[in-house]
Amino acid sequence: MDLDLLVGLLILLAITAGLVGALSGLGGGVVVIPALVILFGVPIPVAIGTGAITILATSTTTGAAYVRDRLSDLRIGMFLEIATVPGALLGATATVFLTHASLADTLLIALGLVLIATIPGSLARRNEELPSRVQPDARSRALGLSGEYQDQALGRPVSYTAARTTPALGVMFGAGLVSGMFGIGGGVFKVLALEKYLRLPMKVATATSNFMIGVTAAAGAGILFAAGFVNPLFAAPVALGTAIGAYGGSQILPSLRNRTVRLIFLPVVAILAVEMILRGFGLP
């Protein structure tokens, strides 16, 4: 295949990844990495490096829009980065050392199973438009982890406050670890932690996850860069396409209802979980 054709195909693929990433809060690596491996025969380490670039492009594009619209909560996002960044550094370092080790495969399977286990809880909340009876913990009160956004779909301002910060920090460390290690999966745990433990509205969870994943990916990308896992001939067209798709997604999200965003998110989680398990067993 000629390189110019490859560039065109990668841009088209990445537009889809950016759109899915922006709407789900997952960053788009979930689409790009398996496609690079299965469709183009790209080695997995390079696909993981490209996945990190996809996440960076999604986060930067959507971050600009969601921060402007106050959908991303800067304070909550930056507070949780204290857990995701060390996780990402550890994960990316582990990837370099354990690329071909069976431990990485086992971890993938375990993470896939954990993701599947979270689906019933999210399904139970599928009709919940906004969380109710949320009690902030002491840390949330001290740091002012609360906010308000104008909900276009509901046509009114919505206020929220963060609830259980300690389990959220634990899940965020795991999210960073997965993100650094596999280039995918970080966003899915972030959205779950933001929604399930902090009890943020789904759109705020998605937008704040998108805001955060860029920093997590940047932490991992430095190491993946240094290890030679980022190939600019794949990463550059993917970054361009992702930015286009993510911009489209960022224009759509504010007008969606929270339950619609959850309905987009859940199937992607299920696909990601199956994909992790299959990859853990060595299947494409």
Place this chain on the structure above:
Amino acid sequence: MTAGPSRVPTLPDSAYSRMTLVLRGGLFLALGIMVAALVWYLLVFPSATLADAIATNPILNYLGATGLAHGLADGAPAAYLTLGLLALVATPILRVASGFYYFRLGHERAMEGITFAVLVMLFFGLLVLGPLIR
């Protein structure tokens, strides 16, 4: 839905607009460099294929600051692709730095300490851990 705490620290509006500007500026700069370098690369190597791209990762020549500087001075398109990718990686780090600045401005010691710790870890990864692994 519960109401938030009665008195909470808030970021000024300028923090949101400045952070939007940092993210948008970094994105446009990174994408601008990458698009120009990609077109340039395709013009310089018109017969390059997918197999070539997989077999030879051009970034390996530009991982160090000296190699990158030489590549940029020589007008190597792959060096400019690398520069664009580095600009993309640097953008969220700049965003954290601007958050640190606003928390410091608002005398929010706890959030200031958290963002500073995140910055230290990011630089540790980029400048110490990455080269160490390489």
